[in-house]
Amino acid sequence: MRRADARRLPAALATVTVGVAAGVALQSPRPAAAVGAATGYATQNGGTTGGAGGQTVRASTGTAIHAALCGRASSSTPITIEVTGTINHGNTSKVSGSSCNTADGVIELKQISNVTIIGVGSGAVFDQLGIHLRDSSNIIIQNVTVRNVKKSGSPTSNGGDAIGMESTVRNVWVDHVTLEASGGESEGYDGLFDMKDNTQYVTLSYSVLRNSGRGGLIGSSESDLSNGFVTFHHNLYENIDSRTPLLRGGIAHIYNNHYVSLHESGINSRAGARAKVENNYFRNSKDVLGTFYTSERGYWQVSGNTFDNVTWSSAGSENYPAGPNPTSNTTVSIPYAYRLDAASCVPDVVRQTAGANTGLRVSDGSCSPQTPPPTTPPPSTAPPTTAPPTTPPPTSGTNLSLGAGADGSSKAGGTSYGNVRDGDNSTWWSPAGSTGSISIKWGSATRVSRVVIREPSGTQGSIGSWQLVNHDTGAVLASGSGAGAITFSATALSKITFKINSSSGTPRVGEFETYAS
Structure with missing residues (x-):
């Protein structure tokens, strides 16, 4: 001016x-x-x-x-x-x-x-x-x-x-x-x-x-x-x-x-x-x-x-x-x-x-x-024992997690990393606290474009916010809240990590499924 x-x-x-x-x-x-x-x-x-x-x-x-x-x-x-x-x-x-x-x-x-x-x-x-x-x-x-x-x-x-x-x-x-x-x-x-x-x-x-x-x-x-x-x-x-x-x-x-x-x-x-x-x-x-x-x-x-x-x-x-x-x-x-x-x-x-x-x-x-209301519904805060069961998301193709390895940041007593890749949703992994990470890993680079996170029956709603991470590079592939199907651009990697950043109580992951498409 x-x-x-x-x-x-x-x-x-x-x-x-x-x-x-x-x-x-x-x-x-x-x-x-x-x-x-x-x-x-x-x-x-x-x-x-x-x-x-x-x-x-x-x-x-x-x-x-x-x-x-x-x-x-x-x-x-x-x-x-x-x-x-x-x-x-x-x-x-x-x-x-x-x-x-x-x-x-x-x-x-x-x-x-x-x-x-x-x-x-x-x-x-x-x-x-x-x-x-x-x-x-x-x-x-x-x-x-x-x-x-x-x-x-x-x-x-x-x-x-x-x-x-x-x-x-x-x-x-x-x-x-x-x-x-x-x-x-x-x-x-x-x-x-x-x-x-x-x-x-x-x-x-x-x-x-x-x-x-x-x-x-x-x-x-x-x-x-x-x-x-x-x-x-x-x-x-x-x-x-x-x-x-x-x-x-x-x-x-x-x-x-x-x-x-x-x-x-x-x-x-x-x-x-x-x-x-x-x-x-x-x-x-x-x-x-x-x-x-x-x-x-x-x-x-x-x-x-x-x-x-x-x-x-x-x-x-x-x-x-x-x-x-x-x-x-x-x-x-x-x-x-x-x-x-x-x-x-x-x-x-x-x-x-x-x-x-x-x-x-x-x-x-x-x-x-x-603070304005969120534009998407927040994760459920109901106690796990009262959360109604939900129908698992449909899947197609081969679950690449079956036969792969698994590890994580921590695990609660009585749970196992391997439970998320055994095809049995009645077993699960939980972190030692309210947050933690669980990974699926392979001996060589594997192409993945879709993940399905399943919670055991009767515990739906315990998982809050999360990030899905390419463990090889540290890149965040996706983020959101709650369990379900996650899609992203096809990526070749040897290890993929599901990182739970918040939860209501102790979160449980029954299955961590991975798919090429």
Whole structure:
């Protein structure tokens, strides 16, 4: 923008070692991937579900993210990409395929649909590397940090936008992300969250945008009026010069956001844009709402907002602040249900919920942050003796575990590692405690693509969360909860390990079956 704030601190850079198989490991399919459900305008136009119902993939490099997109059966095959570690220029390369259109130096979601990108583990950081959406639909981005993306200097990525959308983009939910820069345009940065050229039905929720000249825009120019239907709620905008956001045409719903230290202007509604602005908290800022830097006026409907130490400039030929006593000059009808927190508690609610790595907490609409319900049922916590028996999953082909070896991390008294490969589900292995691991092993590499974990009759539900690991390399092949069938990409290995990370009581594995297909 016009200047950079000297108080902004540069983010530290990080390096990462590329994981096995370009940092990608296949997980088991899940009926839903993102935590919680889309809100705001992302619920309209058919809704936003991302990769729900598709395969789940773990990636620790940008190249692995591209490989996951390119490995799908088609450009619309649902997929969830769980991201861990630091994604940067050094580990992000173009990957080719019929289901993708990727590029070096940027995470490219181009001409695709039905994708979720979610940070897991200790965190996912896109360092100096932007996320670009173009000609795409039904995308979820959740629980990631994108920092210090530049349009000038070195390295550059995504035109300087942390997340940028353009050219017929539909239904995007960006949730619990942290988007940050270390200065303004003169330092090489552009927008944190930009939408242009026919981008519609987008929600940005529970996110942090900070330390930038430009927060973001809807519409690249006064003639780019094809964008809109965007919701911004429970976000923190902090230490921003302007554009929180800049609206050119279209409709925006802006509620329960916390704005701190906006130096030049805030919500800039222009070129006929209409914004419903309610129950936000503005603090220590200037010109937080109005039409700025143009004579093409925009409109707003205001209610319930708090203006704490906000200053307003005088009106001029290209400067139309809404204050010092903002009043509505339009009405905006919202087509979806939502619950408003009181503006007075917004700073505290946003502090506890917004940004990556905050536990994906949300507000219940009564100023009380909470963890959202899981999108898949949790494992049963009923006592093993009362859990109803379940029908074992069907099998086909030869059980490769019969005649193989077995070992594990520990075993409870009266149980044996060999019981999981004897074909008798009335015998079992249990760890010495509530967690542990059990392995099947062969004398040479054996190709496996499916595992069936069976619990003895009458003990179903004791196994909680687990990981299936290629013991040869340490790569996680799949993860989930509860017993049953597990499928993954065919892998040649000499030892495969079922690692139980949680349980209700003492877990029991009656059979650990392995199959080539």
